[in-house]
Amino acid sequence: MELYVCSVCGYVYDPTFGDPDNGVEPGTAFEDLPDEWTCPVCGASKEEFTKTN
Amino acid sequence: MDPLKISEDIYWVGAVDWNIRDFHGYSTYAGTTYNAYLILDDHVTLIDTVKKEFADELLAKVSKVIDPKRIDYVVSNHTEMDHSGGLARVMHKIGEDKPVYCSIMGHKNLSKHFPQPWNYKPVKSADELSLGRRTLTFLETRMLHWPDSMFSYVKEDRILFSSDAFGQHYAGLERFDDEIGEAIMPHAKKYFANILLLYADRILKLAEQVTEMGLQLDMICPDHGIMWRKDPAKIINAYVEWARQAPTRKALVVYDTMWHSTEAMAEAIVEALGRQGVDACPMHLRKWHRSDIMTEVLDAGAVIVGSPTINNGLFPTVSDFLTYMKGLKPKNKVGAAFGSYGWSGEAVKLINRELEAMRFSLVDPGLRVQYVPTEQSLQACHDLGDKIARALPADTRGPR
Numbered sequence: 001m002e003l004y005v006c007s008v009c010g011y012v013y014d015p016t017f018g019d020p021d022n023g024v025e026p027g028t029a030f031e032d033l034p035d036e037w038t039c040p041v042c043g044a045s046k047e048e049f050t051k052t053n
Numbered sequence: 054m055d056p057l058k059i060s061e062d063i064y065w066v067g068a069v070d071w072n073i074r075d076f077h078g079y080s081t082y083a084g085t086t087y088n089a090y091l092i093l094d095d096h097v098t099l100i101d102t103v104k105k106e107f108a109d110e111l112l113a114k115v116s117k118v119i120d121p122k123r124i125d126y127v128v129s130n131h132t133e134m135d136h137s138g139g140l141a142r143v144m145h146k147i148g149e150d151k152p153v154y155c156s157i158m159g160h161k162n163l164s165k166h167f168p169q170p171w172n173y174k175p176v177k178s179a180d181e182l183s184l185g186r187r188t189l190t191f192l193e194t195r196m197l198h199w200p201d202s203m204f205s206y207v208k209e210d211r212i213l214f215s216s217d218a219f220g221q222h223y224a225g226l227e228r229f230d231d232e233i234g235e236a237i238m239p240h241a242k243k244y245f246a247n248i249l250l251l252y253a254d255r256i257l258k259l260a261e262q263v264t265e266m267g268l269q270l271d272m273i274c275p276d277h278g279i280m281w282r283k284d285p286a287k288i289i290n291a292y293v294e295w296a297r298q299a300p301t302r303k304a305l306v307v308y309d310t311m312w313h314s315t316e317a318m319a320e321a322i323v324e325a326l327g328r329q330g331v332d333a334c335p336m337h338l339r340k341w342h343r344s345d346i347m348t349e350v351l352d353a354g355a356v357i358v359g360s361p362t363i364n365n366g367l368f369p370t371v372s373d374f375l376t377y378m379k380g381l382k383p384k385n386k387v388g389a390a391f392g393s394y395g396w397s398g399e400a401v402k403l404i405n406r407e408l409e410a411m412r413f414s415l416v417d418p419g420l421r422v423q424y425v426p427t428e429q430s431l432q433a434c435h436d437l438g439d440k441i442a443r444a445l446p447a448d449t450r451g452p453r
Contacts, residue, residue, distance in 0.1 A: 008255065009196050041158070042196040 004030045004049040009042035013049065056114040057228055059280060060210050060272065062093040066114040068107035071224045078377075079247050080342040083240065084224025087135055088276050090214060091115055092207070095185025096125040099147075100205060100214050101276055102139030111139055112146055121146050126182070128189065129155040130216035132162040132201040136276050141167060154182060156193050159201035176203075194218065194259060196252050211271035218256075219288045220244055221278030231283035239348075240278060241288060245295050246351040247344045251382040253296035260293050298384045300354035302445045303332040307346055308359030309339060309368040314393030314425050315359045321431045322357060322391065325438025330448045331355075333438075338370035343377045350378060354445040355387040356413070357437075358404045362394035367403050375407045387444045388413030389437060391420040398423070416444045 001015040013019070013033075018026040019040055024033060030049065038045055057065040067088035073081050087103035089111055097119060103111045115121045124147045129137055132155075140163075144151065152174045155163060160175040176182070182189045192204040197218055205214040221240035227233040249256065273281040273288065281288050304326050310316035319335045326333035336346050350356055356378070360371035367375075388411075390404035401419035408415060420437050422430045 008252070009200065041200045043193070044196075 001027075001029045003052050005052040006039045006042060006044050007048050007050055008044040009039065011039050011041040012052065013039075054110075054114070056091070056118050059090075059228075059274070059282075060212060063207075063210065063212065064091045064093075064114075064118050065089075065228060065274075065280070066091045066099075066111055066118070068103045068110045069224045070104065070107070073224075076222060079222070079344040081222040083222065085222040085277050086224055087139075088220075088274065088278075088280075089136075089139075090274060091118060091124075092184060092187065093119060094187050096183075097123050098126040098128060098184055098189070099124050099143065100128045101130055101136045101216070102127075102143050104135045105138030105142070108139035108142035112143065122148065125151060126184070127151060127153045128205050128214075129153055129159055129163060129201075130203050130205055130214060131199060131276065132159055132166060133199060133217070134166065136216075137163060137166060141169065144169065144171060154189075154191075156191070156195075156201050156203040158193075158195065158199075159203065162199070162201045178203075196255055197259065198248055198252060206268065208269075211269045213268070213270055213273045213285075215273050215275045217248065217276050219273050219281060219292070220275035223278040225279075227279055229283065230279055230281045230287070233279055237279055238291065241291065242295065242351065243344065243348040244277070245292065246348045247381070249292075250295075250347075250351065251380065253298060253382075253384070256292055256296040260289060260296075263289075295351055298351070300385045300387070300446055301332075301352050302330065302448050303349075303353045304355035304357060304387075304441055304445065305334060305336055305346065305349050305353050306357045306359065307336045307338065307341075307371075307374060308392075309337065309361070309370045310359075310393075311361045311363065311368070312393075312425075314422060315361045315391070317426050317431065318391050318393065318420065318422060318434045319359050321426070321434035322438040322441070325435040326442055329439060329442030331438075331442050331445060338368075338374055343374050346374065347378065347381060350381075350383050350386075353386070355389075355441050356383075356408075357389045357391065357441060358408065359391045360400040360404060361392055362398050362400040365397050365399050367400050371400070371404070375404070379407060379411050383411070386411070386413045387441060388415050389417045389419060389441060390415075391422075391434070391437065393422045393424065393426065395424060414444070416440050 018024040090100040092098040270285040308319040388408040392400040
């Protein structure tokens, strides 16, 4: 599963860890995050993320 | 220095740092201030604190208005230590159990600065806190310029406490825009260029949001520098204009040099630009501070970068500048690279790579000169200047 980086603050979404503070289980792919999910650091929307290595 | 009444029952209780000259790598030739505000109401409220070293000064100012122990609420609009550093001293004085209002990210981030188990009250955008006769409304402004940043607004007095936004590093006896006039704008511009530029898109969104909310503003009180009371719209409009980054007919030729060869190239490029009506300036990286160059980058249409090749790489000050500028994400720039070299000449290629990563529009593959420029190579520098001038918007400022 791929990593995604927030273009606003640089936070990296890693599906291995998910975002448990916001109810996202480890193992959740970025594509499977709910549309209303936002960057846990800066509140940017999903569209502001890009794929990274 | 005494506290200053800025509105009925609202006081500036901040501190003036006359002597700071280097603010984490940003040159502050005019010092700065750390602004904190005291609101007297049924619940006495302190908005932000100051840098740790100035905490006693803040408390002394508060004491001239009211016994600090009577402060009921503390609001932390921003976690950075120039505004939270005084918290430990303040909380110790007023009572460790007093509530600290901050954003959700502020709660997380303050906890990572201070081990004390303070009574945090995290708030969200549009949450309100009644102080008695007044109401504070919070507005989260994440990444303007930290994840925790927020604004606090007093609707009854139409005052916005804007944290670092709209601030300036300026220490003076003036506290208001009408006392200093236009002279404050270069400081505000420098602050924007060096602290906020990378969040330009968010600033434009926030300006729209504030307009939609119909927020009435009689005064904007930032955490640094003067307060905007005569014309708060002036600084908002300036922010919108700076954030748009519309290219102008202005070019910077930023360089360093070892034996004056790259310097001669820089000056030849500037000469050609000048002949084409471009506002151009050579900026030697050991004569100009990176933060002053960045202020000029803000409204320049072109940034041309020159470096000699040293030990197969870039001159260190050029790397420093490129790293700094890249982080601040300037937009809509034309770029080009140049430089003198002895035998390998990697610098131009390395600059091009960085400018491409910054999405600059490169007008030329770059100009390399071995050792000392000849008349022919200086002509090539003139040609490069002409090429850059053609890529810039036409002169709209009329005859000079």
